[in-house]
Amino acid sequence: MTMKECLRVKRQVWRATLLLAGAAVLTPVRGTAAADSDAWCVAAARYESGADETPLRQFEQALTASRGKPERRAELEAALIRLLAPETTFEAKRFACVQLAAFGTEAALPALGELLKREETAGIACLALGRLGGERAGALLRAALETATGSGRVQYVVAMGRRAEPAAVPQLARLARDPDAAVANAAVRALGATEGQEASLALAALRAEAPVATADALAESTLRVAERLAANGERREAAALCDGLLATARPRQLRRGAFDLLLRCQRDGGADRILAVLAAATPDPVLAPVGVARVPGLRGWGVSGRFGKLLPTVSPELQVLLIDALANRDDRASRAAVRERTASAEDGVRRAAVAALGRVGDTADVAVLTAVAARHAAAEDTKAVTLALSGLAGGEKTDRALCDVLRQAEGAVRAVVLGALARRGGPVAVPALLDVACAQEAEAAKAAVQALTRIAGTGDTASLQAFQRALSKGDARRREAVLRALAAWRGTAAWETLAQVYSGSAVPAEQALALRGLVRLAGECNAAPDAALVARYRQLLEGARNDEDRKQILSVLAGAAHPEALALALAAVESAGVRAEATEAVARLAEALKKSHPDAASAALKKIGR
Amino acid sequence: MKSRGSTATTRRRFLRGCLAASAAPLVVPGRVLGLDGAVAPSNRIAFGAIGVGPRARHILPNFLWQPAVQWVAVSEARADRLASAKVMIDTHYGNSACRTYKDFRELLACPDIDAVLIATGNRWHAVASMFAAHAGKDVYCEKPISLTLEEGRRLVETCRRFGTIYQAGTQRRSTASYLFAREMVRQGRIGRIRAVESQVWCGATVPHGKPVPVPEGWDYDQWLGPVQWRPFVPGRVNSWTCFWDTGEGMHTDMGTHYTDQMQWVLGADHTGPVHFESSDIVWPDPAKFMSETAISGTFRCRYANGVEGVIYQRGGFKDRYIRYIGDEGWIQVDDDTDIVTAQPASILGMRSGAGVGWGDASVHITDFLDAIRSRRQPLCNPEVAHRAQSIVGAMTISARLNRALAWDPAAERFDCEAANRMMYRAPRAPWCV
Known part of the structure; x- marks a missing residue:
């Protein structure tokens, strides 16, 4: 019998099976559930994209519902197996393989074996075989591989790698020397995925041959073996394999991986190995950063001190990385090493140390950092020191230390301290900042006002109290600086203070600043207008000192979409000095309220003649 | 080419x-x-x-x-x-x-x-x-x-x-609003955290379509890559998020952002929940649609310490949010507007600076670039990302199997054989490494 005839006979057998299944739908002796699956099977067998997918979904639902019902599950699996027949569409087979991947048993193996024989269905067969347990599935793959040709071979080898069965090792070892590089590489990787001594020995034999075509795959598989050895506590053996992968001729990714695993295999976490790499006359540019990245996690007495001692001796580039790593250790010795490097003449090193100290330093480092600013006037240094001072721990204590420096400092040091205090936003800095804001030096005063405004932007209660104290005791210049900050206050907590100044002060500049703040605060509340806001507008309008002030207030009132705000604006229309602004406010408010309060809006518009 | x-x-x-x-x-x-x-x-x-x-x-x-x-x-x-x-x-x-x-x-x-x-x-x-x-x-x-x-x-x-x-x-993880919410939860501002609730938008449906010739300029084989071959159907290709082979639906796609946040805020980056279940799932009508992933539904998980996570797939694109619920309050980030709301509202007074919204990934990218140079791990490194993804993946399996699942986050195994098998899909050769 020829191959063609063989196939024809097989098709006929399958066709007969399908016809029987179809006929079974009409057979009353079968149970309803079985009849359902037969019906879905007949429909699914013809499935192609574009067709109704109801039978497929019904199949899926039945499969999930058959949990704990082995007979029903077997019926459904049998139906899925029938979908693998030659007569069914490719998409029907694909659907069946996806389902068998989750629910199939060894019963499906013969049909899946048939799919393995054809290149176009080998992939979908592996969908199912990749998940089927049991030795028979592996044996099926191995048998198929013996006769397979083309791209299917790689597919099978990958599936074998996924199964990682020791029984496959001899075949994989042979395929690892296959002239087809794709197959050989897949086989080497499959060996790497397979546990056990046989696979390890097979890989060792390959290493001895030093194959070129599979060199990278072999190195990767060797790493996998080393990973397993390390996980099993066989650190020395694992380290030996890693050592063999560190040669500079290897790809950098393999060297990185091998070195990292090597470090993990060391009892000291790799501290000695890292120190050796870093202390080399020319540190390895691939391994050194990998080692430094491990420094923060190293345990053991004296580790920080050893790396700290090495720190000034390595290249500036490595110093930068090591400073960051030591800072992440955040202990006394590492902080001392970092602190010492702030005196470096190398720009990059010094700035890295400054940045790191900002992360781990505290009050004691104020002097260290300001000394850097005093010695180095470059903008990069100033910025780095400002950021570092801003980040120092120590809260109020550090704020006070910065204020002490501010009182005596000049030039660059004063600039960085002002910037830091602004960023830190601590209330204890308010008096010192006000001192500078009221001083004669314009540039420093401007920076201090900016710092005060920034503190005001935090809306912090303690800061507000500091400003209020300064307002009650200060001279005119100081009061003006306080009012500028309060005018930028975040939230409504500053309202009463500003309102008191507006109504009580006799100084026009103070009145203007207070009103500016009040109008801004009211305007910010317009997004959610309520009775309290309207009361604030009423207070403002009633206490307004002149028509110019009323105009300002009306311009913001126009944005408070509340019926009582509309009433306030309407009342102001009667006042000749602000009629135009009041009319405009009424118009805007009526427009905003026409849906929620149509009658009031309509009446208001009528009153202003629109 | x-x-x-x-x-x-x-x-x-x-x-x-x-x-x-x-x-x-x-x-x-x-x-x-x-x-x-x-x-x-x-x-x-x-x-x-x-x-x-x-x-x-x-x-x-x-x-x-x-x-x-x-x-x-x-x-x-x-x-x-x-x-x-x-x-x-x-x-x-x-x-x-x-x-x-x-x-x-x-x-x-x-x-x-x-x-x-x-x-x-x-x-x-x-x-x-x-x-x-x-x-x-x-x-x-x-x-x-x-x-x-x-x-x-x-x-x-x-x-x-x-x-x-x-x-x-x-x-x-690099977005100011989410950083603020995390900080507030971790500072205990809403008390002991009990639940993390999030919402993603409804999934699309794709009408049936027949195969057509691959358009000029497409390398369909390359496009498919590891997916086992299927004929070229425009709806399936253009709406790939709606098919199990190529995507896993909205609760997975967007949901992973939220499970990532949940893991981060809960300090669970190297572990995960122990229980998954789904309910109210609305699947596409197979008579009309070829899309496979859920239109809407509720996906739940629970950690060993009792904290519950839930993803609602419902509503529109703009309605997405995450909310941390504690025994003394809650805090919520609306993704569309980047607005943070909270109870008690006083929590919001602790926020300083606006920062960038989620649409600007520059801070996240900067973290990546610094990590490249220093060889340290970035914020969303593979372990962190995989753990977040595992949660939505497990929710998907729970929904597809229509059953609750117990999960061992250390062994990364379910208590169900079918679910364990659905953790893997054989890639098409040669797309296997």
Whole structure:
């Protein structure tokens, strides 16, 4: 019998099976559930994209519902197996393989074996075989591989790698020397995925041959073996394999991986190995950063001190990385090493140390950092020191230390301290900042006002109290600086203070600043207008000192979409000095309220003649 | 198709490139200097993009404006997208130097490329990332990072094996509003946390469509990649998020952002929940639609300490949010507006500075670039990303099997054989690494 005839006979057998299944739908002796699956099977067998997918979904639902019902599950699996027949569409087979991947048993193996024989269905067969347990599935793959040709071979080898069965090792070892590089590489990787001594020995034999075509795959598989050895506590053996992968001729990714695993295999976490790499006359540019990245996690007495001692001796580039790593250790010795490097003449090193100290330093480092600013006037240094001072721990204590420096400092040091205090936003800095804001030096005063405004932007209660104290005791210049900050206050907590100044002060500049703040605060509340806001507008309008002030207030009132705000604006229309602004406010408010309060809006518009 | 400047993918050339790259000098990360200054061209990190569809075009500007980055190549299975990405990059640099490749393996073989952005369809994310790791490239990959749980674990192992710096594109970890919410929860401002609730939008449905010839300019085989072959059907290809082979629906796609946040806030980055279930799932009507993923539903999980997580898939795109619920209050971030709300409202007074919204990934990218230089792990490293992805993946399996599942986060196994089998899908050869 020829191959063609063989196939024809097989098709006929399958066709007969399908016809029987179809006929079974009409057979009353079968149970309803079985009849359902037969019906879905007949429909699914013809499935192609574009067709109704109801039978497929019904199949899926039945499969999930058959949990704990082995007979029903077997019926459904049998139906899925029938979908693998030659007569069914490719998409029907694909659907069946996806389902068998989750629910199939060894019963499906013969049909899946048939799919393995054809290149176009080998992939979908592996969908199912990749998940089927049991030795028979592996044996099926191995048998198929013996006769397979083309791209299917790689597919099978990958599936074998996924199964990682020791029984496959001899075949994989042979395929690892296959002239087809794709197959050989897949086989080497499959060996790497397979546990056990046989696979390890097979890989060792390959290493001895030093194959070129599979060199990278072999190195990767060797790493996998080393990973397993390390996980099993066989650190020395694992380290030996890693050592063999560190040669500079290897790809950098393999060297990185091998070195990292090597470090993990060391009892000291790799501290000695890292120190050796870093202390080399020319540190390895691939391994050194990998080692430094491990420094923060190293345990053991004296580790920080050893790396700290090495720190000034390595290249500036490595110093930068090591400073960051030591800072992440955040202990006394590492902080001392970092602190010492702030005196470096190398720009990059010094700035890295400054940045790191900002992360781990505290009050004691104020002097260290300001000394850097005093010695180095470059903008990069100033910025780095400002950021570092801003980040120092120590809260109020550090704020006070910065204020002490501010009182005596000049030039660059004063600039960085002002910037830091602004960023830190601590209330204890308010008096010192006000001192500078009221001083004669314009540039420093401007920076201090900016710092005060920034503190005001935090809306912090303690800061507000500091400003209020300064307002009650200060001279005119100081009061003006306080009012500028309060005018930028975040939230409504500053309202009463500003309102008191507006109504009580006799100084026009103070009145203007207070009103500016009040109008801004009211305007910010317009997004959610309520009775309290309207009361604030009423207070403002009633206490307004002149028509110019009323105009300002009306311009913001126009944005408070509340019926009582509309009433306030309407009342102001009667006042000749602000009629135009009041009319405009009424118009805007009526427009905003026409849906929620149509009658009031309509009446208001009528009153202003629109 | 191979454009000007492309190189043949031979092992020898690849190896030579790696050797050349390994001899590169150390460079200094901007973060450790505390500066955001300009970077000398010799210190720039050379990038290639794998997949340059709509998402890549959205995020590319965030990369292009990074002074430390130089884009040198793009690859894409669709000729039209490949061409327009080249125009975008060339226009930015004012030259015509960006190289183009249909097959990303050619791009990965380029010795002058240090890192890649992977912004393909979901089916490619983990596979392309592993190919990149094998080639010695660092990876910024869009979420979801994998299609199956086992694929995600393999990605973690591969990146560790090759010392790959990998950042998942779950950039909300670098977004001010989310950082603030996390800080408030961790400071105990809402008391002991009891639940994390989030909402993503409803999934789409795709009407049945028949196969058509592959359009000119498409390399459909490359487009499919690891997916076992299916005929080209426009609806299935264009709406790939709605099919199990190529995507896993909205609760997985967007949900991974929220499970990532949940893990981060709960301090559970190296573990995960122990129980999953789903309810109210509305599936597409198979008589009308060929799409497979859920239209709406409720997906739940529970941690060993009793904290519950829930993802509602309902409502519109703009309605997405995450809310942390404690026994003394709650805090919520609305993703569309970036607005944070809370109870008690006084919590909001502790927020300072606006920061960037989730649409700006530049902070997240900067973290990645610094990690490349220092070889430390970035914020959304493979383990972190895989754990977040595992949660939505497990929810999907629970929904597909229509049953509750117990999960062992240490062994990464379910209490159900079918569920365990659904953790893996055999890739199509040769897309297996």
